[in-house]
Every structure is written in structure tokens, then in C-alpha cells.
Amino acid sequence: MSRMGGAGINPIKAGASPHFREGRVKSLPSFLSVDLRRIKPFSEVTRYGYAVGRIRVLEMQMLNNQRTERLIDADFEGALNILDELDMGDYLAGAKLARDVDVDLTAFLCRVYSTLAEALPRGSIIMDFFLCRYDFHNLKALLKARIEGQDAPQGLLEGLGTIGLEALRRGVENPAELPSPFKEAMEDAAELTSPQELDTLMEKHFLTYRLFLARREGSPFVVDFARASIDLANLKLVIRARLLSKEREFLEAMIVKGGFVPAVNLLDLYADPPEIMAKKLEANIYYSKLLEIAESEDRVVRLSDFDRRSDDQLMDMVRGMKRVSVGVEPIFAYLRARENEVLVVRTILISKLHNIPPAAIEKALRKLYIE
Known part of the structure; x- marks a missing residue:
């Protein structure tokens, strides 16, 4: 039986360049190659199927750029009316003061976490990746109160995190009780006596632990996010240490390992004069991208809006997860987007209460997941 003429044609070679079809190229072009190590077994990916289905519905209630523009132009009451169009509007209906906004948005975020946690498969640790932030925050608040001699810690976030406040209080007195x-x-x-050093130390432990959780979850996208977060935090640390004339020993103790930029590279840079340090950063594509985040329009390194630019950089990474339709990545993107959404809404509402003009509000806002 004769074979059909096209049966033996390689479909990739058939659509490739003449050089590739004629065999002059021995392997696939790099843009067609697939790293099989970054692909999970189908059964492992689909275990998040139910949760992904839930968030596809919930995403319809998320903030977008059009609604954000309306919020910026409205007054405080008008902004609350616009938010009534979204699911968080029910939580903010009675808000009058800045404290009301904080309490209501915290309650909404708790609902976001708890709703999704119920839909996750057994054994998933993606919630720990997000919630551990609040454990470190609360622990830092308790320690800072002890350092400063305060009876009532400021800024505790009750209801968030994986460890209750009472357990953390006991842990401050007896660290052996903490996990x-x-x-x-x-x-x-x-041994720390400086609140600023405490902030830096807790950030180091938080980022290190989050990278550990990302690797346990096994998603390359989540690992990349955790590593990029470390790079941004380290860059901020280096710049701040330079501005405060900190010794190299401080940087060695506080720098976080595990990012794309080796810690030793940043330590070597720290020994250089500021202008040489900047030139070395600019010479590397990845370093220069990070440096852009820390520079203002007049090319002076500032930290005033570093956090906002860092969050925008990370949001660009999260937006890239939109092309992943199954697995933990859509869950991760949704949770990160919700956290960012709450921050954007809080910035707008608090600004309205303080009569900050719309142009200044717009400049302070982070990028949204849904454009």
C-alpha cells in the first residue's frame, strides 16, 4: 500500500526556513524549544481545576483601569458608590474614616483568602506563601513594641496569617513555642535594639521562607516571582545602606540569598564608589532594569516610590501568568492581584479623605492585573 505524499513530512520543518528544511540546521531554533523540566504531569496540574474554575468567576468582580479612573475622579462618597459595583463594595458601605477603610478592606481580604482556601486541593501550600507575610508583620509589630517599650503594639493584623496573635505573643516571650x-x-x-534593623531582619526571613515555600510548591513561575522579589529587596537594601553609610558587615548580615543576582555580586558592588557602582549595574541588562526602578526622572536614585515601582515590576511578571490556563499559576495570579487591588483601593480612599488631588493619586497607584 502506497503512503500518502505528505505523511512523512515533519510539520515543524515544513513551516521552517529553507535552511532548516534542508537539514543545514541540526536542531530546533531556541524559540521553538520547550524546557520539559518546567512542564508538570497532567494529573498534578489539574488538581487545581476546581479552584481555577472558582476564580474565573470571581475575576469578573475585580477592579480594572476604567473603574479606577472613575474612582480617582470621584469624591469619597462617590468612590464608595462605584465600589458598590464590585464585591468589596459590601464591606466598605459604612466606611467614614481611615480606620473604617482599613478594617473593612482587611475583612474583605480575609474573605478572599478563606473562600479560595476552601477550594484548594489537600497538600497545597500556596496559601502559606501569601499568609506568612502577615505572620512576620505581626511578629515584627510585637517585637518593635517591646524594643520601644510600648504596651500596645501598633499595626497588628488580626484574622490574617497562619498563626494567631496570642500564639505569637507567647512566642515572643518563649521563642521555642514558635514553629x-x-x-x-x-x-x-x-539582640537587636533598632526598629529599622528589625524591619530589615524580618524582611530577610520572610523572603527566604517564601522562596522555600515556592520551591516546595514546585511552580517555576512562583519560584521566579520569589527570586525576583529577593533581587528587588536586595537592591533597596544596598541603596539604603549606601545612603545611611552602613558598614559592609551590616549588608553581609542582612542581604537575602536566593535571587537571580548572587549576593556576593552586590557585596562586591558595595565596595565601589557610587558612580562606579551605578555604571556596573547599568552594564548588565537585568541589573540595569532593576536600577531603573530606583531612579527618578532626573536619574537620581530615590527610595520614595521604590516600593511602587517594584510592585509594578512584579505585576508584569504576574500578568505573564495569564497564558497559563491550569495549575497553581492562575491561583497565584488571582491572589496577588487581589492583594494589589486592595492596596490600590485603600490608596484612593485614604487620599480622598485627605483631599489629595486626582493627579497625585494617579501617580501613586500600582499597576492592576486586569487592564
Whole structure:
């Protein structure tokens, strides 16, 4: 039986350049190659199927650029009316003061976490990736109160995190009662007397633990996000240490390992004069991109809006996850987008209460996940 003429044609070669069809190129072009190590088994990916289905519905209620523009132009009451179009509007209906806004948005965020947690498969640790931030925040608030001699810690976030406030209070008195890595963070903070150094130390433990969780979850996208977060935090640390004339030993103790930029490279840069340090950063594509985040329009390195630019950089990474339709990545993107959405709404509403003009509000806002 004769074979059909096209049966033996390689469909990739058939659509490739003449050089490739004629065999002059021995392998696929790099843009067609697929790293099989970044592809999970189908059964492992689809275990998040139910949760992904839930968030596809919930995404319809998320903030977009059009609504954001309306919020910026409205007054406080008008902004609340616009938010009534979204699911968070029910939580903000009675808000009058800045404290009301904070309490209501915290309650909404708690609902976001709890709703999604119910839909996640057993064994998933993606919620820990997000919630551990609040554990470190609350632990830092308790320690800072002790350092400053305050009876009532400021800024505690009740209802968020994986460890209750009472358990954290006991852990401050007896670190052995805390699970890792919070116990180790407490031990490292035992001798600190500076609130600023405490902030930096807790950030180090938080980012290190989050990278550990990302690797346990096994998603390359989540790992990349955690590593990029470390790079941004390290760059901010280097610039701040330079501005405050900190010794190299401080940087060695506080720098976070695990990012794309090796910690030793940043330590070597720190020994250079500022102008040489900047030139070396600009010489590398990845470094220069990070440096752009820290520079203002007049090319002076400032930290005033570094956090906003860093968040925008990370949001660009999260937006890239839109092309992933199944697995943990859509869950990750949704949670990160919701956290960012809450921050944007809070910025707008608090600004309205303080009569900040729309142009200034717009400049302070982060990028949204849904454009």
C-alpha cells in the first residue's frame, strides 16, 4: 500500500526556513524549544481545576483601569458608590474614616483568602506563601513594641496569617513555642535594639521562607516571582545602606540569598564608589532594569516610590501568568492581584479623605492585573 505524499513530512520543518528544511540546521531554533523540566504531569496540574474554575468567576468582580479612573475622579462618597459595583463594595458601605477603610478592606481580604482556601486541593501550600507575610508583620509589630517599650503594639493584623496573635505573643516571650522559621527569626532578633534593623531582619526571613515555600510548591513561575522579589529587596537594601553609610558587615548580615543576582555580586558592588557602582549595574541588562526602578526622572536614585515601582515590576511578571490556563499559576495570579487591588483601593480612599488631588493619586497607584 502506497503512503500518502505528505505523511512523512515533519510539520515543524515544513513551516521552517529553507535552511532548516534542508537539514543545514541540526536542531530546533531556541524559540521553538520547550524546557520539559518546567512542564508538570497532567494529573498534578489539574488538581487545581476546581479552584481555577472558582476564580474565573470571581475575576469578573475585580477592579480594572476604567473603574479606577472613575474612582480617582470621584469624591469619597462617590468612590464608595462605584465600589458598590464590585464585591468589596459590601464591606466598605459604612466606611467614614481611615480606620473604617482599613478594617473593612482587611475583612474583605480575609474573605478572599478563606473562600479560595476552601477550594484548594489537600497538600497545597500556596496559601502559606501569601499568609506568612502577615505572620512576620505581626511578629515584627510585637517585637518593635517591646524594643520601644510600648504596651500596645501598633499595626497588628488580626484574622490574617497562619498563626494567631496570642500564639505569637507567647512566642515572643518563649521563642521555642514558635514553629520554624519564626523561631529562628526571633532568635536572630534577640539582640537587636533598632526598629529599622528589625524591619530589615524580618524582611530577610520572610523572603527566604517564601522562596522555600515556592520551591516546595514546585511552580517555576512562583519560584521566579520569589527570586525576583529577593533581587528587588536586595537592591533597596544596598541603596539604603549606601545612603545611611552602613558598614559592609551590616549588608553581609542582612542581604537575602536566593535571587537571580548572587549576593556576593552586590557585596562586591558595595565596595565601589557610587558612580562606579551605578555604571556596573547599568552594564548588565537585568541589573540595569532593576536600577531603573530606583531612579527618578532626573536619574537620581530615590527610595520614595521604590516600593511602587517594584510592585509594578512584579505585576508584569504576574500578568505573564495569564497564558497559563491550569495549575497553581492562575491561583497565584488571582491572589496577588487581589492583594494589589486592595492596596490600590485603600490608596484612593485614604487620599480622598485627605483631599489629595486626582493627579497625585494617579501617580501613586500600582499597576492592576486586569487592564
